Each structure stands twice: as C-alpha cells, then as structure tokens.
Amino acid sequence: MHPIVRTVLQRLGLGLLTLFIVSIVIFSALEMLPGGFAEAILGQSATPETVAAFNKEIGLDRPAIVRYVEWIGGILQGDFGTSYAGAGGNIKRHVSDLIAPRLYNTFFLAIMAAVIAVPLALTLGVLAALYRNSLFDRIVNSVTLTTIALPEFFVAYVLMFFFAIKLRWFYSLSTVSESTTFLEHISRAALPAITLTLVIIAHMMRMTRAAIINLLASPYIEMAQLKGIPRRRVIVHHALPNAWAPIVTVVAFNLAYLVVGVVVVEVVFVYPGIGQMMVDAVSSRDMPVVQACALIFAATYILLNLSADIISIITNPRLLHPR
C-alpha cells in the first residue's frame, strides 16, 4: 500500500474515533445545561404541568443513556433524528432536512470567501516577502492587521453603509432561499464574503510571508542567490515549495473558521447559515439539532486538517518519515 494511502486511512480511522468522543462530550454537556426545551420554549408560561406534558411528548422523560444510544444508533444508519420544535404534529421536522439547505449556504459562503481570500493572501504574502521592509510590505501589513483587529460586525456595518446604503451596489440583506438563482446568491453573499475575507486574510498573509522569510536564510537559498537567479524566481521556485506545509496548515485553519465560526456575520447580514441555527438550537435546548451541528463542525475540522496534512506531505515527502 502506498504510504500516503495508509496515512489517510489511519487518519480517517482516528477521525471517526474523535467524532465518537465528541458526540459523548456534546451529549453530556447538553445534559448538564440547566433548563430544557420545554422551559426554554414556554418561558414565563412554563408551569410544572405543561413542562411535564412537553417532556413526555418529545421523549425527554426517558433516561439520558437510552436517548444517547437511540441517537447514536440512528446516526450510524444515517438518521439524524427529528427536531424537538413542532414535535407534536404529524409532519416531523427531520434534522437532516433542516440542516441541509443551511449547510449548503454556509459552504457556499465559505467557498466564496476562500476563493477570494486564499489567492489574495498568498499573493500578498509572497509579494510582502519579496519586497520585505519596503513601503509596500508595511502598507499590506498594517491594512490587513487593521481589518483583523476590528470586530467582524464593525467591518460588516462599514461595508454595508458604503456598498449597500450609499452606493447601492450590493444588498444589505443576504436572505437567500432555495429559489434564489446562482448569480443572485453570489451577489447577495458578496458583502458577507468580503467581510470574511478581510477578517481571515491577515493570518494567512502573515504566515506566508513569515514562512518564506524564514527560508530565505537557509544555505540552499543563499546558493541559489549566488548562482545569480533573480530574486522573484528564488522565492517562487525555491523557497515557496518548502514553505507550503505551514501555509497550508494556516489556510486549513481559516477555512474551518469560515464554516464553523461565522455566526456574527450571519446575524448581521441575516444570512441563513448553520451558525445561527446552532445558536438558536443551543439557547432553546433543541438537542438533536445541536448534536448534529456539532458533529458536522467536528467533521469539518477533522477533514480540513487531514487535507492540510496530505498536501504538506505531497509537497514535502520528508514528512512521511518522521525521525
């Protein structure tokens, strides 16, 4: 078996184990939260009788261990269960139906932001390394550090003010639905994607720059320079291939953030992504939804980190043989 295939299989196995542990942690954490779905939904109208009736209807009157086993058994067969919301009716809300459109929206936005941010960050990083300590380097650094230092909602409001209210180039509301066309989806998601780009670009750019500058002191780069190769070629052809590993790790980290950490941007632009759904589900203790969201987030992290490792290995086969 090819060593890379073996590594991938090993990692996937470990990933499944991680997911299993995550599921136990989430389930017990939710059990420990004070209050339940009935109390959260009924609020001031929650009397002991109504809470008991509610819990009976959604099956919360049974022991936690039974509920966990049922839930994990369902997951293994691809059934994420049904939401507690609207549980008394004849039409059940399947968690997978609830999550699927929002997950699509979240990935849409994440991919859109990544398509803008990753090439931009890498180019800027390489250029900043190339023209190290020049005026260009300083400007790029200070601008990106400023945008990462500002809170996301502030960046969002500023963009909204100029591009949605003053110039009217983009929409201020990013409400999309299944009937939205692809192009409209792109224009509706433009401002959130730009906001996210501004938030994640600094991290990737600085890491690219640092990784390359780190290598510039190595003897083989010095050799290349002594041979008389142009500086640009030295960086792109000699330094960059060796810098991929740290860069890819940071890129993967930021991509994971785009999927799991954008709830503020979702709220400000009213974009129906999965973050808002998880926050609502936690505050109303809608456990099947929270658990499914958490599993998806954990799986995203695991898969993105796995891909980052594989890319690192492909670009630098030495990593396959740890000393």
Place this chain on the structure above:
Amino acid sequence: MDLKTMNSLAGMGRMRRRDFIQLGLAAGLSVALADGMFSRAARAEARRGGKLRIGIGAGSTTDSLDPATYTNAFMGDVGEGFIGATLTRIDQQNVTQPHLAESFEPSDGARKWVFKLRKGLTFHDGRDLTAKDVVATYDYHRSEQAKSAARSILTNIASVTAEDPQTVVFTLTSGNADFPFIASDYHLPIFPARDGGGIEWEKGNMAGPFIIEEFRPGISMRARRFPNYHVTGLPYFDEVELLAIADVGARTNAFLSGEIDYMDRVDLRTIDMLKQNPEIEITNLPAFAHYVAPMNVTVAPFDNLDVRTAIKWAIDREAIVKQVLNGYGLAGNDNPIAPSIQFATNPAPVFKYDPDKARFHLKKAGFETIKVDFSASDAGFPGAVDAGLLMQSQAKAAGIDINVVREPADGYWDNVYMKKPWCASYWGGRPTIDWMLATAYTSDAVFNDTFWKNPKFDALLAAARAETDNAKRAAQYAEAQQILHDDGGIIVLMFANWVSANSKRLAHGPLNVNYDHDGCYIYERWWFV
C-alpha cells in the same frame, strides 16, 4: 375647509380621524356620521395591491406553527393577525370587538359565555370553520396533556361545548367579565379540528387574512392574500414577506437600503438620524410594557411601609425615562396598569422625585440613612444597570444608599428574579387590569414577585372579575390600584413605547397599542399609497 377637501385629505392619509371628526362637527355633522365618513374616505383611497416586506426583531429557528409554543413576537403576529384569526380582537381603545365570533354574551354572573360565530367562515384550504373547530382549538390548549403556553390563562374554563355549528358555549368555574379579552390571545387562533382529537396545525391552515406560502423558521414567512377573509375588502396587500432580523443594526440598514418597508424596535440612540429623512415615518406609541423594580416585602427593610414609601419618593423616574429610554416612554407611578387600559387610574399622590418627602418617611421608619442592594442586569430590562446607577445618585440626597449589584444576564430569571430582595424586572403587560394583577399581585399569583399579600386587594379583584356593571367595576378597580400604589412592593419605573419606522409609501389608520405592529394587524389594515 370643505368636506370634499377633508375627504381627499383623509383618503391620502394626511388627516387623522380625530381631526376629521372635529372639523366634521364644526361643519354640522354628528360624531357617528363624521366617523363613518372618515372610515369610508380613508378606505376609499386605500388601494389593493403590492407586497409588504416587514422586518422585525424576533423569530427563532426553533419556531413552529404549533400554537401551544408561540412565545416570541414573530409567532405572536402569525397567530394573532397575520395568518390566524381569533374569536375576538382588541381595538384601538383596548376594548374587545367581534372577530370570528360576531357576538358574545355573558350570563349567570359572567360564568357562562355564548359566542356566536359568523356565517360562511372558512379556513385557508376552503373547509368550513364551525363551532367544533373552536371547541377542538380550546381543548387543545387546556386539556390534561396540554403543553400550551396558554394553558395557565384557560384554567378557569370548566367546559367548552358546541351547541350548534354557529354557537359555542364556554362555562367558567367562576365569573369573569373579561373573558372576551382572553379569547383574543395570540395563542388562540382557530385551527381545524382533527378527526380523532386535537387540531391540524402543521400547515398553518387558519382563518386570518393571509395564506402561508413558505415558512422558514427563524428567517422568513411569505404569504398571499386570503380571498375569503371574513372582513370584506381586507387585506389590501397581495403578498407579505415577514423577515426575522434580530440585529437592530441590520434591521436599520435593510430599512434604509429599501429592502424592507417597515421595521420595529428602532434603535433609540440613532432615531434622530431616521427622523431627518423625509421618506420615513416614525410611530411612537405608549405601550403596556413596563420596567419595574419589585421589592420583596417580606424581607427587611422592605417589610417596612415607610421605607418602601421613602424609596418611591427618592427616585426621579422622569430622568430615568430621559436617560434609559431616550424619552420614548412614560414615567411610572407604581401602578402597573398602562393609562390606555380600560378602568386604569393614576392614583394620587403621584410619586415624583422629592428627597424631602423621602427623608420624612425614612425618619418615620426610624432611620437616618439606609443601605439597600439593588440587583440589576440588562436581562431584567434593557438599560437596567444604568437605571440602577441613576437611582443610586438620586436617592443619595434622601439618605438612601443604593448599592447597585451587577448580576450576570445568563440565568438571571432563575438565580436573581424572585430570589434577591430587590431587582430589576420587566413585564410585557396585559390588556386588562384583572389579567395583569392576577398574574403578579394577588396573594396566590404564580409570579407574585413582591411577595405582597393583601386580602382586601384580593377580594376587590375577585369581586370586580365577576362584576358586569361597568360603573361598579371601575370603582373596585380604582380602589385596588390605589391600594397597590400606596402599599405594594412594586416600583413601576416606566412604560416603554413601541417605536417603529415605516416608509411613507405605507399608509394606515389609527393604531392599536396592545401589541407592536399595530396590535399585529399591520398585515390586515395597512396599504400602499
């Protein structure tokens, strides 16, 4: 001004009903005639058509069409005036009016209520709406297994029966002259009865002005006009899209960029910028909602009436309204009943900022100075900590040292409310005196947050509840409010207004104040000019 000009002004929405009637009287019309003429003129010009887009600061992804679980303003609108229709409804003067029921009559000391349904009522899917659907709906909320948020307000019902397809009889365990108000609650729109018990709520098949086209919980609800709505000519809009926009900044931006026509809960700190825009109308209505500071009267020093009275005189409520609500509210007078509610009074003396009187009462209680803790968090009401700090600086002059304890917002209602002797709290208000006072001020009230028990007050309220002679009721309620004002442990700091903004392309008649969004009837009654 001649009648023709008046009519056209009213038609364009430029003249209010009150002005119209006054001018009409001057022109020799009777009040009834002028009122009718105004309605016709205003309606005549009201145009059918258009799509209303409305953004409100409520709604959650866990919302469901199950009426037992309506708890936020999004689902409140859906149940009350957007998709659903209740037996009765509350009008601009906070009096109940017929809705699905064309009449309701009490008998046997308000213990038996006979509701006659309108003829020809149908649900959105075309099925007839009859008495058996009403019975099923009420039974759904009040049965033994009911999980409904409305169950606690329906405990007084002994039985609901259908006498014939048009007649429903409610038998109560004790007389309640306010029962028609309860029938207007937003949890109680009528749903079709399900064969074999219960109601069919899953598709939102109700009898209100709009039919659901698409419901995405926590995001939006799209609906189209219900052609067989029982009020002839209404609603005006062909389509409505209701959007949940929790963040006030996002709501404002969506409104300013023209993506929505109406927004509720305007940010009071930036409202002046909205006011400068000539295309925008701001509505600012006194509401039932009030911010309070309940004192536990069983705990020292609040068990001493003079200490309570001293504190009541030591707070400058006007200043707090100005600071915390930016002036968009009404200073309280320790009467939790909003002035617009039927039988509301403003008991004397009106508590104002008077450090001398406060000091006098403090001395009478045997104290020179006193130190009390006030537990506050913005979970209690928005701006509660600021209000506490203002109270602290105001009460100092009277020798009352208020120590403002900042409590965490998370778990505030479990750990602080009704646990700490003096804290910040909030009431959404109720449309009747009885409903509000029985919720929080009678000895056996579930939310008696002041732990105040007064047998005379309880007796007055019980007597007034079954009293159908309005003059006698008014006297009983006036006395009850006076007792609560003088002796109770509640400090009503202020009533917060409903403040919303709409594009001037929208027009409307007189507004309801019982809930936001024209009492949830914006969908039914507003139109595009």
